[in-house]
Amino acid sequence: MKTLRPIVLNLVTWTLVLLIAFPLLWMIITSLKPQSELFRIPPTWIPESITFEHYWRLLSETPFLRYFRNSVVLAVSTTVFVVILGTLGAYSLVRFTYRGRETMAMLVLFTYLLPSVVLIIPLYLMIASLGLSNSLFGLILAHTTFALPYALWLLRSFMEGIPEDLENAALVDGASRMGAFKDVIFPQLLPGIISTALFTFILSWNEYLYALVLVNSESVTPLTTGVMSMLISAFNIEWSLLMAASVMMSLPLIVVFAFLQSYLTSGFGAGGVKG
Amino acid sequence: MANVTFRNVRKSFGEFVALEELDLHINEGEFVALLGPSGCGKSTTLRMLAGLEFPTSGEIMIGDRVVNDLAPGKRDIAMVFQSYALYPHMSVGENIGYPLKKRGIKGRERDDAVQKAAELLQLDALLDRKPKQLSGGQQQRVALGRALVRDPQVFLLDEPLSNLDAKLRSYMRAELIELHRRLGKTMVYVTHDQLEAMTMASRIAVMHGGRVQQFDTPDAIYNRPANRFVAGFIGTPPMNQVEGTVEGGHFITGGHKVPIDRSAYADALRDGPVVLGVRPEAITIGKGEGLPATVRLAENTGHETIVTLELPDRTRISARVEAARRLDVGHSVALTFDPDAIHLFEASATGARLNLDAKSASVVSMRSK
Structure with a gap:
């Protein structure tokens, strides 16, 4: 019995892992297969020959790199906007008392509950009337509006975990409000800021609908809509190119996660205040 | 500066x-x-x-x-x-x-x-x-x-x-x-x-x-607590407060007379309802003459014993006696208060001390403004 238990547990765990990872693995395998091997039945699990020709074609013959650059600009700008606005907003919600504070916070959350399909037409009209339709900046604003509500609530709960006395102590010690924020609040908030940034980046990186509706010129199209319109047409799906594109699209997220994971789990703010 | x-x-x-x-x-x-x-x-x-x-x-x-x-x-x-x-x-x-x-x-x-x-x-x-x-x-x-x-x-x-x-x-x-x-x-x-x-x-x-x-x-x-709140807040246990009246220069509670030091009050001592305050250490527990009370609880802390006593009007007060003193719960005793350690307060809600000196009086008069 004693030896059986860990074996069963391991078996179950690894089955689950494989089940979840399978699409990912299949994506990588497909992207490395030569065209001839692609639709063979039964499928080859391990490619007979590995080729990088799809990657090469994607990079040299398609606007993939331009899309990639647009996506990076889009996701990074959105993240910066959301983190700055979210932090300021959360600070205000937690530290100051004013009329309508809770109502405002609830309203912001309410917009998050509405599906984006409902919001997209008014949003499109607003952005068009600002003269920002078909621009990357317009799309950045749109992404900011849908990532901000959740980010605000996330940062708010992190901010609530920081004792007010820490900030008061800094004020008494001679810091200005900005100084206290920079020296004391920000370092404590960092894990919260990193998780919020990560969340926002992923949301913006993967976003499809707003990009589809708000942007249609080649020069500002991000990866999601760009790759789709480039490789999927009514008559043909370029599977190997699509898989190669997908691998390269996932790469930045995996890298970012790998680097920030330790920040997310470390929670180094604990223990400074007693009581 | x-x-x-x-x-x-x-x-x-x-x-x-x-x-x-x-x-x-x-x-x-x-x-x-x-x-x-x-x-x-x-x-x-x-x-x-x-x-x-x-x-x-x-x-x-x-x-x-x-x-x-x-x-x-x-x-x-x-x-x-x-x-x-x-x-x-x-x-x-x-x-x-x-x-x-x-x-x-x-x-x-x-x-x-x-x-x-x-x-x-x-x-x-x-x-x-x-x-x-x-x-x-x-x-x-x-x-x-x-x-x-x-x-x-x-x-x-x-x-x-x-x-x-x-x-x-x-x-x-x-x-x-x-x-x-x-x-x-x-x-x-x-x-x-x-x-x-x-x-x-x-x-x-x-x-x-x-x-x-x-x-x-x-x-x-x-x-010299300035009012009943201070008297009841300071001290462990705090000062006891007994309701009663002043009649002809004596403090009367439940029909019993408690001697007080009249010279300390001058003309502040008028007939009418007052509250008497006395610290637990200024109470002597004896037999015979004095305010009758019943022993309700005796807590020995090692170096002293805190006795909880009940007066006939059900007011509970505490007294401090030496640790070795044995007092049986339920027994009747007679209490005497050290006249020099008696404080008198107004029976009002603020309960100001009757013989306030000028400095404390200014604080209390502001209170009742």
Whole structure:
């Protein structure tokens, strides 16, 4: 019995892992297969020959790199906007008392509950009337509006975990409000800021609908809509190119996660205040 | 130059009035305790002095500067928080040096000052540690170090010892008294612990319901409480209060006469209802002559016994007797009060002391305005 238990547990765990990872693995395998091997039945699990020709074609013959650059600009700008606005907003919600504070916070959350399909037409009209339709900046604003509500609530709960006395102590010690924020609040908030940034980046990186509706010129199209319109047409799906594109699209997220994971789990703010 | 004055200070949070009307004058170099139950306004008072709250009306002065509109960092004060509020991401040395850093003191000068403060508090071996690696007592000392490193005019301490265990607390009490003696700075100390206030402060402001009830030396607070609240708050167990009447210069309760020292009251002693106050140690338990009572409980603490007694009108009072004294629960006894240790208060809600001297009277008359 004693030896059986860990074996069963391991078996179950690894089955689950494989089940979840399978699409990912299949994506990588497909992207490395030569065209001839692609639709063979039964499928080859391990490619007979590995080729990088799809990657090469994607990079040299398609606007993939331009899309990639647009996506990076889009996701990074959105993240910066959301983190700055979210932090300021959360600070205000937690530290100051004013009329309508809770109502405002609830309203912001309410917009998050509405599906984006409902919001997209008014949003499109607003952005068009600002003269920002078909621009990357317009799309950045749109992404900011849908990532901000959740980010605000996330940062708010992190901010609530920081004792007010820490900030008061800094004020008494001679810091200005900005100084206290920079020296004391920000370092404590960092894990919260990193998780919020990560969340926002992923949301913006993967976003499809707003990009589809708000942007249609080649020069500002991000990866999601760009790759789709480039490789999927009514008559043909370029599977190997699509898989190669997908691998390269996932790469930045995996890298970012790998680097920030330790920040997310470390929670180094604990223990400074007693009581 | 660093005396502290509150003049007609009022503070309300919306509908809620935290401080009704505060007038306090703290002299330079004094150690003043603000003592009271929670919600009495003592912490609000301290936070207004620190600049973390702003008075609704009135004036706060440090030295001869009105500081009402001055940012906390510009008031030349230092504060020790109940939670210590150490910066978790900074080392002990960085924590202590932070106030200096914010005042633009750099390099060698800052290091020396931090070193000096750390040595004074025996923290010099811990300068590189992070706060969470320290014990409660050490964290407390870091908070003190951060306060005294830059030699402020006034120290504000907000229940600094309440998170320590009993043994460490009595040790830190002695340390703080010593520190105050050595620095000679004005200190304002908020506490709900009367032992801390009585042992450390040169004067105590007893607060209740957003008002100062009495502001005097520990001795006067204990021996001449200005009203029934102070009498019932100070002392463990506190002063007993017995309702009765004055008739022809005697105190009568339940048909029994209690002798009082009439000379202490002059013409303040008029016939009518009053409340008699007597400390547990001024009660003698005997047989025969005296106020009849029944023993309800005897608690032996080792060096004394606290006896709970019930008077015929069901009022419960406590008396302090020597530990060896055996008193059986349910037995009838007769009580006599030391006439010199009897206090008389008005029977009204405020319950002011009948023979107030001028100084305490001013505080109480403001109360009844």
